[in-house]
């Protein structure tokens with residue numbers, strides 16, 4: 342009798358079971374993928390966008406633009422002309438905010454006497470301080486103490502609906518302008534002094 346080694350045939354029942362398990366795993370994988378795609382999509386859907394000459398504004402759908410508009414008080418200024426907004430009822434709150442942002446940005450450039458070419462900044466407005474804190478912690482791995490901040494890497498100002506003011510925005514915009522203007526960035530303390538200078542002189 343010759344003896345050779347033969348791989349034993351798998352019983353059919355085991356094969357069927359294996360196929361079932363594989364099919365089941367594929368199905369689970371597909372479900373997981375579609376859930377993660379959906380959550381990423383719905384996160385996108387939760388945020389809206391508008392832009393002006395200098396700014397692209399991203400905000401949660403729960404953010405009240407009328408409140409944001411009220412908080413940006415430029416009544417004191419001679420650098421903001423409301424373009425006859427009262428006479429054109431068709432104009433949206435986003436349009437009015439866009440104009441105000443550009444006016445503040447222009448003024449910040451003027452105060453610094455820095456006018457870098459092709460400058461544009463993103464502004465992320467969150468509904469709650471908690472959301473802002475989360476963003477900060479994800480970037481810096483430490484607790485947030487600010488009501489707004491600018492991140493050079495993303496060229497974005499992060500802020501909260503309930504804290505936003507014309508001065509805070511002027512300060513953060515100044516950070517963006519300073520970062521774009523200097524080829525060699527000045528020390529952090531000097532950058533901060535310049536940004537504070539803009540904030541302090543906004544209403545001169």
Ligand SMILES: [Zn+2]
Nearest residue numbers: 512516533536
């Ligand atoms: Zn600062």
